[in-house]
Amino acid sequence: MAHDRTDLWTTPPAELLRPGGGFDLADMDRGDAPGWSGGKKDSKAFLADRAPLLSELQERLFAHGRTGGDRSVLLVIQGLDTAGKGGVVRHVIGMVDPQGVALRAFGVPTAQERRHHYLWRVRRALPKPGMIGVFDRSHYEDVLVPRVQGEIDEEVWKKRYREINRFEERVAAAGTTIIKVALMPSYEEQGLRLMERLDRPEKHWKFDPGDVDTRLRWDDYQAAYADVFANTHTDAAPWHVIPADRKWYTRLVVTELLTQALIDLGLGWPRPRWRVATQKRRLAETMSEESLAEAAEKARKKAAQFQVEEEAYAATVNEVDDDGPVRAEESAADDHMDEPATSRRSKQAPAEKKHKKHNNKDKDKKGKKKS
Amino acid sequence: MAHDRTDLWTTPPAELLRPGGGFDLADMDRGDAPGWSGGKKDSKAFLADRAPLLSELQERLFAHGRTGGDRSVLLVIQGLDTAGKGGVVRHVIGMVDPQGVALRAFGVPTAQERRHHYLWRVRRALPKPGMIGVFDRSHYEDVLVPRVQGEIDEEVWKKRYREINRFEERVAAAGTTIIKVALMPSYEEQGLRLMERLDRPEKHWKFDPGDVDTRLRWDDYQAAYADVFANTHTDAAPWHVIPADRKWYTRLVVTELLTQALIDLGLGWPRPRWRVATQKRRLAETMSEESLAEAAEKARKKAAQFQVEEEAYAATVNEVDDDGPVRAEESAADDHMDEPATSRRSKQAPAEKKHKKHNNKDKDKKGKKKS
Numbered sequence: 001m002a003h004d005r006t007d008l009w010t011t012p013p014a015e016l017l018r019p020g021g022g023f024d025l026a027d028m029d030r031g032d033a034p035g036w037s038g039g040k041k042d043s044k045a046f047l048a049d050r051a052p053l054l055s056e057l058q059e060r061l062f063a064h065g066r067t068g069g070d071r072s073v074l075l076v077i078q079g080l081d082t083a084g085k086g087g088v089v090r091h092v093i094g095m096v097d098p099q100g101v102a103l104r105a106f107g108v109p110t111a112q113e114r115r116h117h118y119l120w121r122v123r124r125a126l127p128k129p130g131m132i133g134v135f136d137r138s139h140y141e142d143v144l145v146p147r148v149q150g151e152i153d154e155e156v157w158k159k160r161y162r163e164i165n166r167f168e169e170r171v172a173a174a175g176t177t178i179i180k181v182a183l184m185p186s187y188e189e190q191g192l193r194l195m196e197r198l199d200r201p202e203k204h205w206k207f208d209p210g211d212v213d214t215r216l217r218w219d220d221y222q223a224a225y226a227d228v229f230a231n232t233h234t235d236a237a238p239w240h241v242i243p244a245d246r247k248w249y250t251r252l253v254v255t256e257l258l259t260q261a262l263i264d265l266g267l268g269w270p271r272p273r274w275r276v277a278t279q280k281r282r283l284a285e286t287m288s289e290e291s292l293a294e295a296a297e298k299a300r301k302k303a304a305q306f307q308v309e310e311e312a313y314a315a316t317v318n319e320v321d322d323d324g325p326v327r328a329e330e331s332a333a334d335d336h337m338d339e340p341a342t343s344r345r346s347k348q349a350p351a352e353k354k355h356k357k358h359n360n361k362d363k364d365k366k367g368k369k370k371s
Numbered sequence: 372m373a374h375d376r377t378d379l380w381t382t383p384p385a386e387l388l389r390p391g392g393g394f395d396l397a398d399m400d401r402g403d404a405p406g407w408s409g410g411k412k413d414s415k416a417f418l419a420d421r422a423p424l425l426s427e428l429q430e431r432l433f434a435h436g437r438t439g440g441d442r443s444v445l446l447v448i449q450g451l452d453t454a455g456k457g458g459v460v461r462h463v464i465g466m467v468d469p470q471g472v473a474l475r476a477f478g479v480p481t482a483q484e485r486r487h488h489y490l491w492r493v494r495r496a497l498p499k500p501g502m503i504g505v506f507d508r509s510h511y512e513d514v515l516v517p518r519v520q521g522e523i524d525e526e527v528w529k530k531r532y533r534e535i536n537r538f539e540e541r542v543a544a545a546g547t548t549i550i551k552v553a554l555m556p557s558y559e560e561q562g563l564r565l566m567e568r569l570d571r572p573e574k575h576w577k578f579d580p581g582d583v584d585t586r587l588r589w590d591d592y593q594a595a596y597a598d599v600f601a602n603t604h605t606d607a608a609p610w611h612v613i614p615a616d617r618k619w620y621t622r623l624v625v626t627e628l629l630t631q632a633l634i635d636l637g638l639g640w641p642r643p644r645w646r647v648a649t650q651k652r653r654l655a656e657t658m659s660e661e662s663l664a665e666a667a668e669k670a671r672k673k674a675a676q677f678q679v680e681e682e683a684y685a686a687t688v689n690e691v692d693d694d695g696p697v698r699a700e701e702s703a704a705d706d707h708m709d710e711p712a713t714s715r716r717s718k719q720a721p722a723e724k725k726h727k728k729h730n731n732k733d734k735d736k737k738g739k740k741k742s
Binding site: 063066090097105204206269274276286287 | 434437438457460461464465468469470472474476505507559562563565566567569570571572573575576577578580583586587640641642643645647650651653654655657658659662663665666669670673674677
């Protein structure tokens with residue numbers, strides 16, 4: 001299926017970045033941009049092009065939530081200092097209506113939080129129906145930080161993996177699409193980014209001396225992350241491990257994952273639970289002849305426009321949807337369209353997918369430090 | 372002082388829209404655009420022009436909060452259905468980093484909320500230091516809805532006015548700049564907007580049959596609002612009553628009010644509490660020769676750029692600041708620059724300001740229904 005000129009994905013990133021069987025974190029090229037055949041400039045055009053679609057998809061989700069629907073999306077963002085978590089929030093999440101976003105940054109647990117189970121604060125921050133929840137760090141900190149700092153032993157973090165998997169499975173079953181992304185820059189790149197924070201007065205506030213301490217434990221954190229991917233990558237909540245030396249690539253991937261997740265919900269505009277004609281009659285009684293004529297004229301114009309817009313939206317979604325071609329082949333009888341998105345999705349369950357080797361490793365190498 | 376070409380304010384809206392002595396809500400032309408000498412197209416250019424400034428001001432506030440500062444901003448948005456509250460959040464608040472925004476929509480109180488004092492849920496939603504808090508509806512609903520519905524009598528709502536004034540005074544004293552805006556469309560315009568929601572399937576979810584019931588109480592609500600303005604317009608938390616038949620004007624005003632509030636905080640980049648040289652040395656020990664050379668080269672370039680950017684920022688702020696010229700006259704000795712923003716501000720305390728009659732009432736009348 002032909003994609004429009006701004007979509008330079010050769011392979012959906014969801015397929016490429018999921019840590020399946022052969023995945024080796026140590027082996028991942030952090031400067032790579034797997035699946036993307038363009039460069040940084042193309043990524044900007046792509047984001048600008050996607051913004052209105054993402055915006056409409058988000059509005060449909062919000063409308064769904066406001067009218068009794070139970071679906072929501074949760075984006076879990078993990079990564080060490082300078083990985084680019086904030087940039088993803090600003091540049092990707094910043095594209096949609098703030099009213100539809102529930103953002104939660106998880107820092108070091110407070111005294112109150114420490115008195116509860118580590119999932120307590122996470123449960124309270126789950127997105128309500130209709131919302132896109134965003135976790136800047138998450139419950140995964142609880143199998144990373146205390147492990148590296150030697151505060152818990154293997155038995156505990158393994159138990160936590162199981163708890164987390166069960167927890168996420170229940171969250172997903174209740175209607176939340178979970179997208180987990182781990183932003184993984186190289187050791188060299190992290191050094192450069194931290195130094196930049198020290199070199200630039202307007203970035204000092206982003207630096208904390210503890211960041212260097214954490215950096216000194218780099219290998220331990222990488223091992224802990226690798227273990228997390230190996231143990232908590234599930235059908236209900238798959239991981240996407242993103243090479244993060246190029247910030248623009250990270251943002252591109254998260255935009256694509258979010259778009260696809262929203263498309264998979266397959267949400268139309270909700271039907272009203274009240275009779276339109278009745279409400280129009282009630283409202284008309286409060287309006288002047290002149291206003292009613294103006295409204296009718298406007299409605300006539302908009303009605304035609306609505307059809308055009310709906311068709312354009314459907315065409316765009318069809319084109320952008322990475323399940324598109326598959327679905328088209330299967331849909332001779334068109335009966336699967338009523339299946340829930342999750343069951344359609346499960347045909348290509350993430351855990352069964354191999355983490356394909358990145359094909360364009362040698363491409364555009366010089367651009368490694370660009371961001 | 373010369374303003375750049377996109378700034379077509381003839382008078383700061385804060386001065387024009389505050390409900391001082393002579394203010395009469397019934398008399399306000401809801402289709403007017405007081406203080407703005409341009410049209411809708413100009414307003415778009417203005418917003419596009421302001422976006423980077425607003426973004427930087429917000430980042431400075433956020434940085435301030437992250438480094439122990441106590442300042443925050445709270446935007447309280449009131450207005451009946453279709454007044455344009457959501458559009459303000461989307462188009463104005465949408466300009467800044469979502470990480471720095473704490474948005475709270477107040478609906479009909481839940482069972483839990485009803486068990487508490489009406490300010491309980493409001494207190495819990497106040498912005499933390501460094502944040503821009505946004506209330507989509509607020510504690511003002513508690514002196515509007517139950518009053519119009521006859522659930523409380525005059526004694527109660529008058530008591531609530533006093534409580535609210537005391538509450539807001541304390542919030543302001545603790546470091547929060549409160550901006551209260553009331554979006555006031557005309558009765559005719561509300562009818563048209565509600566009818567549009569009924570006419571367009573993609574807007575059905577925004578409609579509730581109760582909206583017509585509320586509309587039937589239009590006069591009662593206007594009286595209740597007028598009373599709110601007369602009783603809760605204080606130095607600590609002034610109201611801005613915005614004609615809202617033109618959505619673009621509403622967004623323009625809120626953008627301007629927010630910009631001025633952030634400018635008045637006068638925040639520079641926070642100074643680090645750790646020694647830069649020490650941290651650079653620690654970090655350098657973890658980096659390769661090659662990386663260090665790259666970082667040094669980058670830092671050299673950025674250092675020059677930082678000066679240029681800081682000067683450009685200061686010049687823009689100076690130009691945009693509606694206190695600018697006043698301050699320039701007063702600052703022969705330049706000693707008042709160390710006064711807190713609030714004390715500077717109090718020289719033109721809102722309650723003392725007259726709500727000036729709008730001068731451009733006859734201008735651009737035909738554009739009334741544009742939005």
